[in-house]
Amino acid sequence: MTAPFATRFAPSPTGRLHRGHAFSALTAYEAARAARGRYLLRIEDIDATRCRPAFEAAIHEDLAWLGLTWEHPVRRQSEHLAEYQAAIERLAQRGLLYRCFRTRREIAETIASAPHGAMDAWRGGPLPADQEARRLAAGEAFAWRLSLDAALAQAGPLTFIEEGSGPNGDTGVIIARPELGGDVVLARRDVGVAYHLAVTLDDALQGVTHVIRGRDLFEATHVQRLLQALLGLPTPVYRHHRLLTGPDGRRYAKRDHAQTLADLRAAGVTPQELRAEMGF
Secondary structure, three states: OOOOOEEEEOOOOOOOOEHHHHHHHHHHHHHHHHOOOEEEEEEOOOOOOOOOHHHHHHHHHHHHHOOOOOOOOOEEHHHOHHHHHHHHHHHHHOOOEEEEOOOHHHHHHHHHHOOOOOOOOOOOOOOOHHHHHHHHHOOOOOEEEEOHHHHHHHHOOOEEEEOOOOOOOOOEEEEOOHHHHOOOEEEEOOOOOOHHHHHHHHHHHOOOOEEEEEHHHHHHHHHHHHHHHHHOOOOOEEEEEOOOEOOOOOEOOHHHOOOEHHHHHHOOOOHHHHHHHOOO
């Protein structure tokens, strides 16, 4: 029996929502309405250093202003760290993770100094046991990275269904290429879990059948498909939509201080006007 249609909007409370967020939230919402399915809101707040309660409250305010409704209770990632830790332990026990003591800067420098084409993504591997023991005893920070070679050997060839399109027009049945991401980080000491693992588990536990999100996250699907296979989780259908861009042709982003929905509201823009502007 086919599960009822369910999709989600999953922002991080690290700033105010902007037009790009509104477009993504509305795209998923309208898809759920058309399918007479479920629409979920998930708060991805695992990064305690950047997430703020005020921004979380603003997300609810902005989405309500747009006229959206969603199921309750809302899943907040910070309330489910034990679930993520259990998954990390399962993967580690199967020899699929290793401790990586290199910083992001060190890895970036290694990649930059490699011959062209020799290192598309980081693939390191564990330290010798004695070196690892010394660094652990010294209290050095490390990240849990997925051992891609071991993971691919266990999972085998993988595919997923894309109903939208990737950056290169990818659509239909897609052959997953998790090797493009290398040995991705699944957990760090400062953040108990990293993005890929958290969202993969969340989608499965919430019964999400269709992941509807921006095209900028298409590449993430390859790694997430691998994690689904390793953890025995269902694979949703993916639908990556176009990215909304501003007058300068650049996509809206928090880091560029894009005009927020609160700004638009203060300027007298109505939800109906914003919806019409974006084609809804």
